[in-house]
Amino acid sequence: MGRGSGFGKAILFGEHFVVYGLPGIVSAIDLIAEAEVKSIGDGITISDERKGAKGYTEKKRTQQKEAIERMLENMGINSEKRALEIWLGGNLPGFSGIGASAASSVAIAKAIAEEFRMNLSIERINEIAYEAEKAYAGTPSGIDNTAATYGGLIWFIRNLSGGPSKIERLSIKKPVRIVIGNTGIVANTKGMIAAVAKRKKANPEKYDLVFNQAKSLIFEARRALEDFDLVRVGRLMNENHGLLQEIEVSCKELDYLVNRARERGAIGAKLTGGGGGGCMVALTPGRELQEAVATAMEGEGFRVLRTKTGINRRYEENDQIRNRISRL
Numbered sequence: 001m002g003r004g005s006g007f008g009k010a011i012l013f014g015e016h017f018v019v020y021g022l023p024g025i026v027s028a029i030d031l032i033a034e035a036e037v038k039s040i041g042d043g044i045t046i047s048d049e050r051k052g053a054k055g056y057t058e059k060k061r062t063q064q065k066e067a068i069e070r071m072l073e074n075m076g077i078n079s080e081k082r083a084l085e086i087w088l089g090g091n092l093p094g095f096s097g098i099g100a101s102a103a104s105s106v107a108i109a110k111a112i113a114e115e116f117r118m119n120l121s122i123e124r125i126n127e128i129a130y131e132a133e134k135a136y137a138g139t140p141s142g143i144d145n146t147a148a149t150y151g152g153l154i155w156f157i158r159n160l161s162g163g164p165s166k167i168e169r170l171s172i173k174k175p176v177r178i179v180i181g182n183t184g185i186v187a188n189t190k191g192m193i194a195a196v197a198k199r200k201k202a203n204p205e206k207y208d209l210v211f212n213q214a215k216s217l218i219f220e221a222r223r224a225l226e227d228f229d230l231v232r233v234g235r236l237m238n239e240n241h242g243l244l245q246e247i248e249v250s251c252k253e254l255d256y257l258v259n260r261a262r263e264r265g266a267i268g269a270k271l272t273g274g275g276g277g278g279c280m281v282a283l284t285p286g287r288e289l290q291e292a293v294a295t296a297m298e299g300e301g302f303r304v305l306r307t308k309t310g311i312n313r314r315y316e317e318n319d320q321i322r323n324r325i326s327r328l
């Protein structure tokens with residue numbers, strides 16, 4: 001049996017803009033998807049035991065199948081060898097926006113590689129997971145699979161000519177608590193990306209302006225994070241949410257949670273990931289503030305994750321976390 005795992009993530013700055021070559025800042029979170037793969041049986045069977053938003057697994061099933069086919073193709077595993085039993089689990093819930101698909105693809109790619117004794121480098125695993133992301137996102141930037149593969153806090157710039165993207169590890173003074181709030185809506189990332197492309201084409205002046213603002217905001221956000229100026233980081237997160245509203249990827253449920261987080265004292269809040277449902281992320285340094293924001297949302301029936309950004313976990317530790325979890 002082969003086993004593997006991949007990190008969940010929260011994009012702090014730059015989702016959607018990153019698809020067009022602008023930088024993005026992504027933080028892996030301390031929750032992982034796990035996979036086990038056995039090369040037996042007839043065809044491919046998937047048993048997906050991840051806990052998630054209602055309907056997540058069903059809605060993603062077709063894309064998941066395509067993702068696995070794409071990975072097998074890319075790994076050169078031919079159809080005779082495609083008798084696989086795949087199990088998916090871990091403590092990363094199936095919510096939209098937190099990289100559940102990318103984390104599962106990384107986990108599956110590693111598990112397949114282990115089962116077939118392929119001894120692949122981590123860079124190669126990232127490439128394979130990127131191939132899988134195309135099934136979920138159409139034209140993904142690669143930011144989600146990169147966070148899922150490497151962990152930590154990453155400055156990411158997509159290479160629009162197809163070469164390797166820029167992946168730079170950022171470090172901040174100390175980890176900061178964040179709250180991820182889930183609208184409960186399973187979003188279609190592929191549809192969201194395609195809709196932005198269509199609007200951008202139809203309205204180039206407006207979109208050029210917003211994209212220029214996004215670019216300087218993201219560079220400023222990097223400086224604010226490196227200076228550990230959390231108030232500035234929070235303000236920029238709020239502004240980033242405004243730009244995402246301008247390109248119409250937010251929705252009333254996301255705006256509601258973002259406002260709720262700010263009312264309860266979060267120093268910044270924005271949607272995270274593809275939008276159109278899924279999750280928001282709030283910057284809530286200190287246990288007390290994190291609790292206040294998280295419990296306010298839970299009190300209204302929303303599901304939340306309490307986690308941190310800036311934990312410098314590396315992919316090697318991934319397997320240690322996995323072992324800890326499986327012993328619980």
Ligand code: MEV
Nearest residue numbers: 015016140141142273274
């Ligand atoms: C999704 O988590 C982030 C998007 O920017 C898509 C991508 O970059 O692949 C919406």
